Amino acid sequence: MSGWPFLGRDDELMAIEAAFADGGTVAAVIGGPAGMGKTRLAKQAVTRLGAAGCRAEWVTGTRSAAYIPFGAVAHLLPERLPVGADRLGLLKAAAENVAGWSGPGRAVIGVDDAHLLDPSSAAVIGHLATRRLAFFVVTSLDGTTLPDAVSTLVRDGEALGLRLTALPSTAVDRLVGHSLDGPLDGASRKRLHRLADGNPLVLREVLHGGLACGALRRHHGVWRLEGGHGAGGRAAELIAGRLRDVDAGTRTVLELVACGEPVELAMLERLAGEAALSSAEERGLIAVEREGARIRVRFAHPLYGEVVRARLPAGRARERWRHLAGAALAGPLRRRDDALRAAVWQLEGGAVTRPDVVGAGALEAVGRSDIALAERLARAARDAAPGDDADRLLAQILVYRGRGGEAADVLPTASATGPARTRTAITEAETLYWGAGDVRAAERALDRVAGEPDEELARGLRSWILLFDRRCPEALEAARRVLATPGADPLAVTWAAAAGTTAAGLLGRGDEAADIHRRGLAVALANRAAVPWGVANVEYGLCLAHLGAGDLGRAQAIADRGYRDTVDADTPLMAAAWAGHRGLVEVARGRPREADASLREAVAALDDTDMFCFVRWCLAGLAGAAALAGDPAAARSWLGRADDRPGAAPRLFDPWAGRWRSWTLAAEGATGEAVAEARRAAALTDGAPAEEALARYEVARLGGAADLDRLGELADGLGTPFAAALSRAAAGLAAGDGAALAGAAEDLASLGQDLLAAEMAAMAGRAYRRGGLRARAEVTTAWAAELRAACPDAHTPLLGDLPVELLTPREREILLLATGHSSRHIAERLGLSVRTVDNALNRAYAKLGLAGRAELRALLPGVRPSSHGGR
Structure with a gap:
């Protein structure tokens, strides 16, 4: 961190340089809060101006030197001072000394912390500035007073005033x-x-x-x-200095806010009094904000809370938490986070007086994706009030943490009655499936609550389990039944919608997937408080549906939006799951570097909270990314970690993992084994025909003989653009048909399948070259290079080297743009003149033997001519 680059202040630096060049401005005065980079900007400006040939000097105001007349500017005075010189004589001596400095133009002098200058040093600065013997770059701290000799320059308009705000x-x-x-x-x-x-x-x-x-x-x-x-360090010292002299009442306010931030204003007034609260606000230590119908108190800066908590004795902290808990429990807990806050305050205060509130808080913590906190609260509620309900709650949360064995030990064995019967069956089924991998036992647990009033909850979970067991037709049918139940529980609907959307996508039923998603999302949005993970789960389902159907452009957009929204909403586990989904899409698109970062983020966050065994999938995806990047050792290592992952492995992930295993073998040079592994992956796709189509196509990509008849059947049965493109691509590879390969490339590119499209375009170019179609080969290969630019780190056998024999890189760029744009549009886009564009096109046409745009467009199927016309 000691070598941080100069960033984020380019506009201010340019303004200082312009003020210096203006000649009429004598100084730039930089103000702002402590730590905002005033000194760094001033030093950068002085260094830049000094590098241009100006004499550069530096003056620093300090508290110790403030008591020494002329102490800060002693180096600006001549070595031999006039004998008996008074203050005026010393000012003249400084002026003569600076005037005698060599160098073009004015000297530049930085003055750091000008508010700490002694009066005599400040007089020297003012005198030199008034006589325009130097240009000054001055810094001062907000809330301090500049010496009159300097502040006068600002008031008289002779200085540029800058105030630094937050870095971008x-x-x-x-x-x-x-x-x-x-x-x-x-x-x-x-x-x-x-x-x-x-x-x-x-x-x-x-x-x-x-x-x-x-x-x-x-x-x-x-x-x-x-x-x-x-x-710690200077920042903590600055904050501690602000907190050091507060009175006892104000300190009580700060300690209460530190323990409970944010705290309701009315609660703080009851606990600490209005006078203390007003004092803390007037000192700028707290901020009172309206959040909907509430008025809450927070620290004016998050670090205030960190510093107060670090200095708060443990005993007094527990006392503050108990006061907060008592105040919260004395009133109604109506709002969404009331129970969670009251639960945490009881826990931290060491006195659980309302176990029911702590249990409710545990469920709220799950909704906020803090599963570790949920477990702590569930255990505290169970310790305070043992019983079946407490056991069931803890077991449920342990399942969420991916610890099914512990959950099974905790789950009550006595038969529950009433609504608890279905909840117990659900938790038992989750434990049996995601904990032990026993799908039949999980289904039997759900069968026991058939006919119960809330059996749609069991059906919703069943659809989810059937999906993960890769029984897509059954999962879709179970989801349909839940969605057809009037007034079904919102949790059941969101489970069914997530499973049904994914299953429909993997079965090639895109319209039904979109309809299920739409219906499920509406319910999830209307019941965010009751089902906090509902929106995320339904959206995950749509992302996986598009991923399975091969529409990577849409899958990427959904994953990127989901990740951004959940990061903004401070729901880290949801964001981590989105990072994993995004990484899986990036592997498919042929972007191993981006996929590696996304999947690592997911694994790091979900490592100990992995109910759905998603981490295993992400680890296998990391193997696929490493294999694509040409790192077989890393790929093999990631596969080993995926295989060693404890817990059951849902069958849903098997085809993906099998394909990435085949690419790991290919990266190791074992081509025959890679093809055999791809065939095995295709055999694991029963119930998911979209995955079967991709796995069978992988055989062709790796150099094997694909089953073209089966690919054709899958394309006809699925009816999706992706399955059709795969069938067309495999047939084109088998026949060496350039036109079929180029057409497949167009179809794949439209789906965001960057890597597969680049491969097909490259193979089309080679096929055209073998057929003696030189111009078509050249243009198609140039197009392949453009497609490959979207996945520059991927290495596959079909990409190979892309020979471009005739055209320069600029000619290729302009030629490709010319298939859909006028010369004027291309010139504006590339920052060239129209004549330059036309000259490049004419050279390219001559090399390729083309008459113009019409013949060029005919070489690339699917490219639409520009409405602007052109040569």
Whole structure:
């Protein structure tokens, strides 16, 4: 972090340089809060101007030198001072000395912390500026007073005034990237942004503190910020200084907010009093904000809470939590997060007086994707009030954490009655399937509640289990039954919608997948409070449906949006699942570098919260990414970790894992074994014809003889554009048919299948070249190079080297654009003149023997001519 680059202040730097060049401005005065980078900007400006040939000097105001007349500017005075010179004589001596400096134009002098200058040093600065002997770059801290000699320059309009505000988020991201040797997960990145609030000093201290205390550490190559970050250094000292002299009442307010942030205003007034609350607000330590119908109190900066908590004795902290819990439990718990907050305060205060509230808080913690906290609360509720309900709650949460064996030990064995009967059956089925991998036993547990009033919950879970068991037709039928039940439980509907959408996609029923998704999403949106994971689960289903159906463009858009939204909503586990989905799509698109980062983030976050065995899928995906990147050792290592993963492996993932295993073998040079493994993967796709089509096509991609008849049957049966494109591509590979290969490339490109499209275009170019169609080969190969640019890190046998013999890179670029755009449009897009574009086109046409755009368009099937016309 000591070598951070200069970032985010380019506009301010340019303004200072322009002020210097103007000649009429004598200074640039940079103000702003502590740690905002004022000194760094001033030093950068002085260094830049000095590098241009100007004499550059630096003056620093300090508290110790403030008592020494002329102490800060002693180096600006001549070595031999006039004997008996008074203050005026010393000013003249300084002016004569600076005037005698050599160099073009004015000298430039940086003055750091000008508010700490002694009066005599400030007079020298003002005197030199007034006589225009130097240009000054001055920094001062917000809330301080500049010496009159300097402030006069600003008032008289002779100085440029700049005030630094927060660094842009892009600059913060670059500084984080400069500090950490690897990616940072999205939830931690957002937290760093919130803590630093654009202040580079705070960012530096948070990063340093997090690394020092271990809160910022790497998991599977991904950095994560967990728990407190141990911020210290100058930032903590500045904050501690602000908190040092507060009175006892104000300190009570700060400690209560530190333990319960955010805290309702009315609650704080009851616990600490209005006077203390007003004092804390007037000092700028807390902020009172309206959140809907509530008025809540937070710290004015997140680091205030970190510093207060770090200095709060354990005994007094427990006392504050007990006060908060008592105040919360004294009133109604009506709002969504009331139970969770009251539960946490009881837990931290060491006195669980309302176990029912703690249990309700555990369920709310699940909804907020904090499963570790949910387990703590469930255990505390169970300790305070043992019983079947408490056992059932803990078992359910242990299943969510991927610890089915522990859940089975906790789950009550006595037959439940009433609504608890169905809930017990659901938890038992989840434990049996995701914990032990016994699908038949899980189904028998659900059969026991057939005919119960809320049996649609069991049906909804059944559809989910059937999907993961890769019985897509049965999963879809079970989902339909739930969706057809009037007034079905929202949880059952969201389970069924997620499973039904995915199953329909894998069966090639895109319209039905879209309809199920639409219906499920409407229910999930209307019941966010009751089913907090509903929206995410239904959207995961749509992403997987598009992934299975081969529409990677749509799958990517859904995954990117889901990841962004859940990071913004502070739901890290949901965001991690989206990172995994995004990574799986990126592997399919042939983007191994991006896939590696996304999948590592998912594995790091979900490693100990893996109910659906999703981590195994992500580990296998990392193997696929490594194989595509040409790193067989890493691919084999990731496969080994996937195979060693404890717990059952849902059959749904088998075809994907099999295909990535085949590519690992191919990367190792074992082509025959790779083809055999791809055939085995195709045999694992019963119940998922879309996956079978892709697995059978992989045989052809790896150099084997694909079953063209079966691919044709699958294409006809599925009726999806992807299945048709795969069948066409495999037939084109077998026949060496350039036109079929190019047509398949067009179809695949339209689906976002970047890698497969690039492969087909490359093979089409080779087929045309073998057939002596030189112009068609050249244009198609250029197109293949453009497609390959979307997946530059992928290496496959079909891509190989792309020979381009005739055209220059610029000619290829312009030629491809010319299939759909006018010369003027191309010129504007590339920043060229129209004449340059036309000249390049004429040269390309001559090399290829083409008469113009009409013949060019005929070489690339599917390209639409531009409405603007052109040569």
